[in-house]
Amino acid sequence: MSRNPLIVFEGVSKSYTLHYHFTGGIKNFLFHLPSYIRKARSSSYCALKDVSFEIRRGETFGIIGKNGAGKSTILGIIAGVLKPTRGKVAVGGRISPLLELGAGFSFELTGRENILLNGIILGLTRKKVLDRMDEIIEFSGLGEFVDQPIRTYSSGMLSKLAFSVVTSLDPEILLIDEILAVGDLNFQQKCLEKMMSFKKSGVTIVFVSHSMKQVEQICDRAMWLENHVVRAIGDPGTITGEYSSYWKDR
């Protein structure tokens, strides 16, 4: 692990504009233009407030916090799919896709076709994915289901698929959002082992999880998000301990 930070958040805030009023369609929009514009201006929701932290190259960084705290928003900003409203973000390195629940890209395609699609989108060449296909399928443990359309998959199977594709990449940054929660124990174990081996080879991992045990087990540092702000950053054992006792006391 080197000293120089790979991911830097400096005073980052993120507000979502609430667009539900637009979904009435263009006709409604045109007929009620002034009131829509007023509403659009006023209704935004602040998901992150003045968040600052640094993640060093090769570090495994855990993020904990209750639902809606803003964990996924942070990962989305790191992945570059979301844009912060305020603040500075610097990310240097090849990023894996956001691994999250219900992952899997095109529901009409089979598992195998999704592996190819994902691999290419993530920057592998077609040939490379095809070369590694057997290995990926082997890791996923999906067996014959790999040739079924993924709309028939359970959420556990979907995260197996998503995680397996990533194992065949060589990312510099791995973003993991709660996906280990749904796989069976056997697969969870396999994933943790794989993450350990990624870690050994110097991959930077940002790991969002509700399992305090997993966070303690593999993270070098952890961050606790509470109500859209950073509550604490530090040693994973300490942070998870504080977090658990905080919730016990309530």
Next chain:
Amino acid sequence: MTNKKKVKSRNLGYFKDLAIILTQKEMKVRYKNSFLGYLWSVLNPLAFAFVFFVAFQVVMKIHMKDYVLFLIAGLFPWQNFTNSINASPMVFLMNSTLIKKVNFPRHILALTLVLHDSVHFVLSIPVILFFMFVYHRVPSLSLVWGVPALLSVQILMTYGIALFLASLNLFFRDLERLTTILTTALFYFTPVIYSETMVPDKYRVLLKLNPFAMLMISWRNLFLNGSINPVYAGAALGYGILFFCLGYFFYSKLAWKFAEVL
């Protein structure tokens, strides 16, 4: 950032692989089977050619030699255009999981849609040529450069409009039906089933304002006479560039918000 450089250097191969895989996905999702998709892209304009032939020549008795051939030479390129346009509002919505997870150039999704339909169009050109033989016409050699030239203009124009509709639909969600209505209306305002010379003199100048008229007239003349009117084709190119710039500008202003509204 070193990362930027790395991304640049692998760009070309990456774009190619990405475009191919997304096009294949598009075919799978839209038609389940790429051959059926092709068959559909041939049968659809042929069926319409038959319908218009019956309505206008058999029933209404308009005077035009080889009307069926005339229809076919216009309906194939028109259908290439409307297929992409009508599907374009859904193109980002259908790929929402992708857009939410990976930061890749999203406009490529609209491009693959347009390319996918264009591939079908190119593959259906032999059908047009077959009908030319049936009507004892000899296809001109100028097709060899004319088809790529007009197709480029058409892709540019369609891509621009598709980017615009696909981006806007993320915020309004009901553009799909509106788009179909508009393309249907446009169809009748564009000389596809009638010729530009049948338009009354005082309205003919309006044709120049219709970007699609310029393009469709050029296509038909290319197939039937082997010639391209440089004024018409030039106007189509001008409109194409304009639409592309507008569509891309609009897209680039909104793209950062896509993952939020999906």
